[in-house]
Amino acid sequence: MNDQAENLRKAIEGLKGARLPDSGRLAEPGRQLGSGRQPDSGGQLDSGRRPDSGGQPDHGRQPAARRARAGPARVFAVTSGKGGVGKTNISANLAIALGEMGFRAAIIDADFGLSNVEVLFGAMPRFKLADAIRGEKTIDEILCDGPAGVKFISGGTGVEELVRLDAEQAAALIAGLSEADAEFDAIIIDTGAGLSDTVLCMCLAADEVILVATPEPTSVTDAYALIKLLSSRDREKEIRLVVNRAETPGEAEDIASKLAHVAARFLELDLRGLGYVLSDPLVVRSVKQQTPFMIGYPRSRASMCVRDIAARMMEGGAPRADGDGGDGKGLSGFLSRISRLLSAQYRA
DSSP states (O other): HHHHHHHHHHHHHTTTEEEEEEEGOOOTSSOOOOOOOOTTTTTOOOOOOOOTTSSSTTOOOSTTTTTTSSSEEEEEEOOOOOSSSHHHHHHHHHHHHHHTTOOOEEEEEEEETTTTHHHHTTTTOOOOOHHHHSSSHHHHOOOOGGGGGEEEEEEHHHHHHGOOOOOHHHHHHHHHHHHHHOOOSSSEEEEEEESOHHHHHHHSSSSEEEEESSSHHHHHHHHHHHHHHHHOOOOOEEEEEEEESSSHHHHHHHHHHHHHHHHHHHOOOOOOEEEEEEEHHHHHHHHHTTOHHHHTTTTTTTHHHHHHHHHHHHOOOOOOOOTTOOOOOOOHHHHHHHHHHHHHHHHH
16 A cells, blocks of 8 residues: 555645645535536535525535435445544434434444444444344344434444355345335445455445545545545445544645545546534544434534535435446345455455
């Protein structure tokens, strides 16, 4: 990864003092972060603000919420190039924000061995994904109740067991997951951090990837490394950036713009911004209380930012129709693809 880190450092150094393109600017909190290309909207996406909102995000809007949905759930892999950037906190609170909008959301805790989602929720699930993969429990039995109507599944080592399924076991699992698809609008996969083969496979198998980074140089460098690896495997993969723990909107804009520049320059990739979460001491307090900040502190700066991100992530309709290898979409399609990807990886 040394060449990747050096490329990123040189590119960022070269941008110091340079004027960033308009598409990377954030004039006010809640606007779309920098991207190599933007829709025909004057260089900015809809920020969720209305003329009479007094400059505050209109969190009551529901851009696509609870419209009639035909088809499976959208699967989002929330990931990061390194640990400690708040990825699990983002995943959990995004699910709660989606629930506020009327979407039915579920989380799969795929950060194997750490079980951070259940710790954050203050829950102790009896069963894990591996129990369903082995056919010992149904999908309904491993779904746990989280706060605010959110459901979650503790992954354990379950995904890696997919490679050992025979055809009959796989068919039974996929049938059960298809039923779960009908129950949810969005399924968030909270991946492990870093550049492991399992994390890469989960990101490649998901419909969309949400990449979390902080303004720390090591986080930015590792985020670029992950972007490079994913784009080398799938040039069409939808990757959207969330900058967490930014001190100001300007700092978030700066990080997003630089990453977008580097991705466009070295990878010919359009890295799109999804939003940012401002640094907020109430986030740390909520973690200690094992209560998501969207519930414990719904009017906090972090909660308002997450609502903006949740609104944007559900815009844009259904997942990509091509490139799914015939496995279909939703949770069943995700696990079919990851099983194939992991099997190929282990054979290699």
